Amino acid sequence: MKKIVLATIILAVFVTACTKQEEPSKPLAPANVITGRLGTPEDLKVTPQEIADAKEKIGKSMVGVLPCTMTTEYHFALGNSTRKALSDFGFQVQLVDPETKPERQISALENFSAAGAKAIVVCVLDPKVLRSAMEEAANRGIYMVQVAGRESVVNGVGISIDDADLGRAAGEYAAGLINTEMDGKAEVAILDYPDLPNCVIRADSIEQALKELAPRAKIVGRYLGAWQENGLKSMENALQAHPGINVVVSINDAGAYGAMQALENAKKDPARTIIVGIDAEKKALELIKQGGMYRGTVYTQPTETGWLAAEAVVKLLAGSPVPKEIKVPVRVITREELKGK
Amino acid sequence: MKISRAKVYEFLAENGFIIIFIVWCVFLTTVTDSFLKVSNLMTVLRQASIVGIIAIGETLIVLMGAGMDISLAAILGLSGVLVATTIAGGFPVFTGLLAGIFTGGIIGFGNGILVTRVRINGIVVTLGMMYALEGVAFVLTRGQTISSPAMQTLAPLSRGYLGPVPVPVLILFLFYGLAFYLLNYTVFGARAYAIGNNERASWLSGINIDRYRLLAYVFAGLLAGFGGVMQTARMGSATGAMGSEFLFPILTAVILGGVSLSGGKGKILNVLIAAVFLTTINNGLILLNVPIYSQKIISGAILILALSLDRLRNVRS
Numbered sequence: 001m002k003k004i005v006l007a008t009i010i011l012a013v014f015v016t017a018c019t020k021q022e023e024p025s026k027p028l029a030p031a032n033v034i035t036g037r038l039g040t041p042e043d044l045k046v047t048p049q050e051i052a053d054a055k056e057k058i059g060k061s062m063v064g065v066l067p068c069t070m071t072t073e074y075h076f077a078l079g080n081s082t083r084k085a086l087s088d089f090g091f092q093v094q095l096v097d098p099e100t101k102p103e104r105q106i107s108a109l110e111n112f113s114a115a116g117a118k119a120i121v122v123c124v125l126d127p128k129v130l131r132s133a134m135e136e137a138a139n140r141g142i143y144m145v146q147v148a149g150r151e152s153v154v155n156g157v158g159i160s161i162d163d164a165d166l167g168r169a170a171g172e173y174a175a176g177l178i179n180t181e182m183d184g185k186a187e188v189a190i191l192d193y194p195d196l197p198n199c200v201i202r203a204d205s206i207e208q209a210l211k212e213l214a215p216r217a218k219i220v221g222r223y224l225g226a227w228q229e230n231g232l233k234s235m236e237n238a239l240q241a242h243p244g245i246n247v248v249v250s251i252n253d254a255g256a257y258g259a260m261q262a263l264e265n266a267k268k269d270p271a272r273t274i275i276v277g278i279d280a281e282k283k284a285l286e287l288i289k290q291g292g293m294y295r296g297t298v299y300t301q302p303t304e305t306g307w308l309a310a311e312a313v314v315k316l317l318a319g320s321p322v323p324k325e326i327k328v329p330v331r332v333i334t335r336e337e338l339k340g341k
Numbered sequence: 342m343k344i345s346r347a348k349v350y351e352f353l354a355e356n357g358f359i360i361i362f363i364v365w366c367v368f369l370t371t372v373t374d375s376f377l378k379v380s381n382l383m384t385v386l387r388q389a390s391i392v393g394i395i396a397i398g399e400t401l402i403v404l405m406g407a408g409m410d411i412s413l414a415a416i417l418g419l420s421g422v423l424v425a426t427t428i429a430g431g432f433p434v435f436t437g438l439l440a441g442i443f444t445g446g447i448i449g450f451g452n453g454i455l456v457t458r459v460r461i462n463g464i465v466v467t468l469g470m471m472y473a474l475e476g477v478a479f480v481l482t483r484g485q486t487i488s489s490p491a492m493q494t495l496a497p498l499s500r501g502y503l504g505p506v507p508v509p510v511l512i513l514f515l516f517y518g519l520a521f522y523l524l525n526y527t528v529f530g531a532r533a534y535a536i537g538n539n540e541r542a543s544w545l546s547g548i549n550i551d552r553y554r555l556l557a558y559v560f561a562g563l564l565a566g567f568g569g570v571m572q573t574a575r576m577g578s579a580t581g582a583m584g585s586e587f588l589f590p591i592l593t594a595v596i597l598g599g600v601s602l603s604g605g606k607g608k609i610l611n612v613l614i615a616a617v618f619l620t621t622i623n624n625g626l627i628l629l630n631v632p633i634y635s636q637k638i639i640s641g642a643i644l645i646l647a648l649s650l651d652r653l654r655n656v657r658s
Contacts, residue, residue, distance in 0.1 A: 069582075070479065071479060071482075071484055071580065071581045071582040072484065072580075072582075073484060073486060075484070076483065076485070077484075080484075097479075192633055194634055221627075221630060221633075222632070222633045223627065223633060224633060224636075227586065228486075228578070228583075229572075229575075229576065229586055230586070232575070232576070233388055233623065234627065236384050236387075236388065237384065237627035237628065238627055240375045240376075240378065240380065240624070240628060241373070241375055241627060241628045241630065254486075254580075257486075257576075257578070258576070261575075261576070261577065282485075282486075283486050
């Protein structure tokens, strides 16, 4: 009996000694956000004093970065520039790649929260799926900076280009080319990606802009895109049903590359075929510059958005007032612009 | 002449998904103008070629009761990335090609060793391998698309024609011809079926089961590596995520093709038909102008129907 009591006491002492007492972290004040007006990138310019204040607030804690994926050029640039900018400000950063799976984003948010993150930069894959996890993190006093879709942001700032703006810009540009180069008549295929609501918004806006601005063009269908392989397969099949397809407008560049291959394989005349993408990937810019059927891509400013996200973290931690929603402007990069460079 | 219910049942049990496939093809031929066109049929076969080729390797593994290789799609991805990186790095195209194929073989060897020597469950090993390989592919590409003008020399492998037949289709049939011969007319094939059917009896008769299973993993890796080469040729570039779209079709082709997951049963030509069937589903839905949002529902329904009929075979046996 004595041995058991002694062993229990030794074990209790050992466990107590080994258990690291967590330092009670001070809860941060709610985000000092301004509502009622849409902010611009100018609103996020940080001062050295704000950086110093933010560093003091964050102490030894870290900032979580949760991109949508790291396997596309756009998202890689966004995630990487966010991480780099935060590191440059002197913060500890932890990045998790959820590989476009919203459920992994939920786990990552929970893990960041458990690890004592003071702020999280998140590219929201599906606002409805992520809402409760984001609210939970916000309730723990964590500042949220949301990139890609900003309406659902809680306790923080939403910085993004509107997917509707992106789609609209691509649709408008394609409609303009159809009207000037094809006398308003064309057979148009739209590359969509129904798995992600943000992509559907882009596709809807592309379709709407085309219908409004090039009403005589025939939209033959919306097909699966987003990845090069999907774009290639979809367009190979679509060309069997609609051999006259001569315009493709895609929700991103990756899908458009595949469509371009299918159109080239079908021996479409590059001078009478138009492809417009979104994302302004390096490869898309090269293709546009070459002067073939790839005519334009909408610049989504991933690197700049990443920097803005990092600046928003600084503002929030420093307690400076910052607009709740920041809109990043979009523009189409065209052959003319690239040739002029 | 009266056909008994038992005969109908037996016929359905034997031919399962092939009947649904034929009905689907007849339906598409009737309803669309373009399904039966040579150009469309070649498109379907070309699209089925990579999945079909890799499914041969998966079939070998499953036939021998060595589990299931979940990592083949990831091997495809990594091999593709290596091919692209090598060629973009200025090495000869042939070097890139060999790098892709042999990387697949080496990974297959690694999987095989872990399964046969270390005795870890095949699904567990290859699941872990899949994640590791996806990680390596990502590290190599750093999220970028890898392409270079030199990669155009690979193009004939995916876009070339020999007469009216696309090169990938020829490769597909060549590989299936070899696999058919291997499984039906060689000692290797007979032993592969024997191992899957009755492992203990095979062992007692002196068959080196581990060596055969290891070979199956190596073959599967080599074929997945070759699939990576073909996919890189098809896309003219490579990305870290390029293999991710292949996992589901490869496994479905093998299961739909009637290869018994417990091993020992399955016809290689049915796997080919299953791979083509899977491709015609997507092709047909586009030809039918089915809205993109409804395509998944119909694809799923067709697959369930095909698998249900095929299930009769198992019930019968």
